[in-house]
Amino acid sequence: MSSTSPAELSHEDLQKVMATVDIPACPAVVSNAMAEAQKDEPDLRRLATLISNDPAMSAAALKLANSPLYRSGTRISGVRQAVERLGTKNVVCIVVSVALRASVTGLPAAWLEAFWKRSTQLALAAALIARRQYGISPDAAYTYTLFHDAAIPLMMKRFPNYGQVIEAAVADGRFLVDAEGEFFPCTHPIVGSLLVRNWGLPPIVGLAIRFHHEMDAYELPDKTLPGGALSFIAVTQVAEHITHELLGENDVEVGTELYQKALAHLGVGDDELDDLKAQVAEAIGADA
Secondary structure, three states, X not given: OOOOOHHHOOHHHHHHHHHHOOOOOOOXXXXXXXXXXXXXXXXXXXXXXXXXXXXXXXHHHHHHHOOOOOOOOOOOOOHHHHHHHHOHHHHHHHHHHHHHHHHOOOOOHHHHHHHHHHHHHXXXXXXXXXXXXXXXXXXXXXXXXXXXXXXXXXXXXXXXXXXXXXXXHHHHOOOHHHHHHHHOOOOHHHXXXXXXXXXXXOHHHHHHHHHOOOOOHHHOXXXXXXXXXXXXXXHHHHHHHHHHHHHOOOOOOOHHHHHHHHHHHHOOOHHHHHXXXXXXXXXXXXXX
């Protein structure tokens, strides 16, 4: 399959992916939250009601509002307070993340729990890193990171031997996306980019997902991969590589080369790296 953006995928490529993997439709709650958030004057009370009606969303809103990303000294326990602290865009993050998690079923509960826990940890870490950078929206980075590997459960659900392929890649220190390309008709970046398009997320998020495993991503022209999309990729790759390092795991997602390119893109020097590692460690601990 050619390394093009979702918009440039051929009709044949699109049909192949759509026929191969079941991509969940966008839930109404996500559409409603996005529509409200995009108004000139969003109604926080309506968003708070939407969150309050769902126990999982209420819990997620409180967890994020009390996380290191938004902690302001006072722990809160009310959904309305959480919505006011988080703001409109971050409430949408909550709605999207919980709906995404609920949309994937039919897999072992323990595996799904571990997968979404790691995804949330990485999203928080990436948002903390983005907050230190100029011009990278922490809430957009959070949403991108939640979705960047969201197609992995879809692949696992579709292909019975997918789990074994992941395990073998980890054991061999081989990049997961390379193993996917060898054994399956599509890869998780392609499927993930189509998922976010179906869910109405900004095109820049889909582009970042599509290219997040490309070794030449940092050399691509802006018309192919805009700088904003590359920044999402960079903060997530830094968060992911540091997480693997802290946990003593084989990194089959980023690797040393892309990690160094990500640090260079963000302008992170050795003197700042220790601070970043401390923030990633805090993000992992906060969601433990």
